[in-house]
Amino acid sequence: ATWDPRQVPHVSLLATLTNEAWLNCERDQNEMEPATLLLVDLSVPVGEEYPCSWPGLTPFAAHQTLGADIPDEYFISRSLTMEEHLGTHVDALSHATADDNGTRLTSLDTLPLARFCGRPRVIDSRAIRGHINGESPWILPALVTAHEARTEPLKPGDVALFWTGWSDEFYHGTSQREHYVDWPLSGRSPGWPALHADTLHYLAERHILTVGVDTPSLGATHDPLSPHRAAFSTEITPVENLTNLADVTDGIGLFIFLPLAMLRATGAPGRAVVLLHPAEPLPSATSVAEVDV
Secondary structure (H helix, E strand, O other), X not given: OOOOHHHOOOEEEEEEEEOHHHHOOOOXXXXXXXXXXXXXXXXXXXXXXXXXXXXXXXXXXXXXXXOOOOOOOOOOEEEEEXXXXXXXXXXXXXXXXXXXXXXXXXXXXXXXXXXXEEEEEEEEOOOOOOOOEOOOOEEOHHHHHHHHHHOOOOOOOEEEEEEOOHHHHHHOOOOOHHHOOHHHHHOOOEXXXXXXXXXXXXXXXXXXXXXXXXXXXXXXXXXXXXXXXXXXXXXXXXXXXXXXXXXXXXXXXXXXXXXXXXXXXXXXXXXXXXXXXXXXXXXXXXXXXXXXX
16 A cells, blocks of 8 residues: 555645755756655654653743733734753754863854755664663664665765654653653663664764654663764764654655754754655555554
């Protein structure tokens, strides 16, 4: 059975004028014509009812400031309280206080947007599950090399997306949201799968600049520092709290993450999407249904 994007709420149609070859279609590089694109949303919703904030930091809150208690007020607005690292967000290199030599690292506003765009390489990591409360199982380099052996090697310009299914299972499920981040950190349930430092060094050898995870953090519940140190020391920028990776086919389309343009930011929330052309292979209805939730 084919996957009908009209039946999936986080997939929409985008009519635009684009170079189809730019989206990995086999067309003449100079050909330009109107095309209808699929827009797959990989961003988690942000709201006070969701586990979108890191425990211990300022929780997300929204307060109506315009239109509140004013009869016949036409405009309505809200004031937002939030951390830079909220919902689907990117960690700038400056998220660390300094590198191993004591040098202050690069803030988000100095990085080009092109850094957060590339061919999505979806690495299925759903088999990695922990059984020790408060401890994350490691995603090791062997998982990446096995994926490359089945498909093709990672290349410069690719964005490595690790599909663990964690956000699909625990972020959206109303009865299990404590399992997403609160309980793993407090030692009440196993931690999410996390990239080992060796895996990040391997990705750096493949000249990968951006890595995406569908978990609360690049770091492990029991070891938050070593994955971040490995990423920042090799100038890899992680995008955290992705979702819906089941609806992205490995190597197809264009991944785009657009963070807020905040000066001196250590990170920023944004919208992560994948652009697909209808002529490209889409996930089947069966593959979407097989997500382990």
